[in-house]
Amino acid sequence: MADISLSAGIRSNxxxxxxxxxLLSQTQSRLGSGKKVNSxxxxxxxxxxxxxxKNRSSDLTARLDGIAKGINTLKAADAGIKGIKSLISQAKxxxxxxxxxxxxxxxxxxxxxxxxxxxxFDTIRTQIDELSADSNYDGVNLLxxxxxxxxxxxxxxSSTIDLEGFDATSGGDLGIAAAANAFGANTDVDAxxxxxxxxxxxxxxxAKTLSANLGVLSTRQEFTKTLANTLTSGADxxxxxxxxxxxxxxxxxxxQQSLGVNSLSLASQASxxxxxxxx
Numbered sequence: 001m002a003d004i005s006l007s008a009g010i011r012s013n014x015x016x017x018x019x020x021x022x023l024l025s026q027t028q029s030r031l032g033s034g035k036k037v038n039s040x041x042x043x044x045x046x047x048x049x050x051x052x053x054k055n056r057s058s059d060l061t062a063r064l065d066g067i068a069k070g071i072n073t074l075k076a077a078d079a080g081i082k083g084i085k086s087l088i089s090q091a092k093x094x095x096x097x098x099x100x101x102x103x104x105x106x107x108x109x110x111x112x113x114x115x116x117x118x119x120x121f122d123t124i125r126t127q128i129d130e131l132s133a134d135s136n137y138d139g140v141n142l143l144x145x146x147x148x149x150x151x152x153x154x155x156x157x158s159s160t161i162d163l164e165g166f167d168a169t170s171g172g173d174l175g176i177a178a179a180a181n182a183f184g185a186n187t188d189v190d191a192x193x194x195x196x197x198x199x200x201x202x203x204x205x206x207a208k209t210l211s212a213n214l215g216v217l218s219t220r221q222e223f224t225k226t227l228a229n230t231l232t233s234g235a236d237x238x239x240x241x242x243x244x245x246x247x248x249x250x251x252x253x254x255x256q257q258s259l260g261v262n263s264l265s266l267a268s269q270a271s272x273x274x275x276x277x278x279x
């Protein structure tokens with residue numbers, strides 16, 4: 001098929017219309033997707049920089065689950081410590097009640113009461129052990145000596161905190177011995193009270209450590225959320241389209257296309273004049 005010969009005017013207007021159509025397609029794509037950079041072809045630098053920022057944001061966001069687990073594990077341990085403190089307070093009350101009773105072996109009622117109080121003391125001691133065992137979160141119990149490493153950074157091991165547990169049982173770090181000799185003598189009661197006081201001191205120390213770690217985790221959680229949002233926003237700034245600008249461009253291009261069609265029509269009038277001469 002022979003090539004069609006077009007005049008310079010027609011060809012010029014045709015090229016202008018093709019360019020306008022291409023720009024219209026690009027503008028409509030941006031309005032539809034909301035992005036000015038949809039692929040490396042549009043802008044390689046912005047595209048790959050945005051991808052790197054979004055990948056880092058995604059990696060940091062993935063750490064939020066681990067941080068949340070660490071926070072909840074600490075809260076569970078803290079709740080356990082508060083419960084154990086309450087039980088220790090009850091045990092001290094029982095011991096003080098026994099201390100107030102007569103130690104005269106001839107006083108059978110007093111001795112029976114002391115024995116009954118020793119049984120209640122040991123019951124509280126058992127409850128301390130059970131409460132400690134129940135203070136776990138998602139399989140991790142800091143009051144049972146478990147440890148937990150919480151990751152903060154994108155790369156494993158780059159930024160972490162180790163949450164170290166302790167044995168919060170009566171026979172463990174609390175060191176609360178069973179009631180001796182059914183609390184028959186004041187020395188037995190005094191030994192129990194001393195154990196309870198030492199246990200309270202241990203719990204206060206561990207509670208301070210838990211509180212400090214909770215503060216760190218809460219700070220890192222907020223920081224991670226903020227940084228991930230900043231990275232995502234930065235990526236969007238590199239690739240998102242200004243919809244107001246694109247809408248204005250679309251209006252201008254539609255007008256330009258209409259003018260181009262009219263201009264092409266005018267350019268073709270010369271050829272039409274030749275046709276009329278041949279008729």
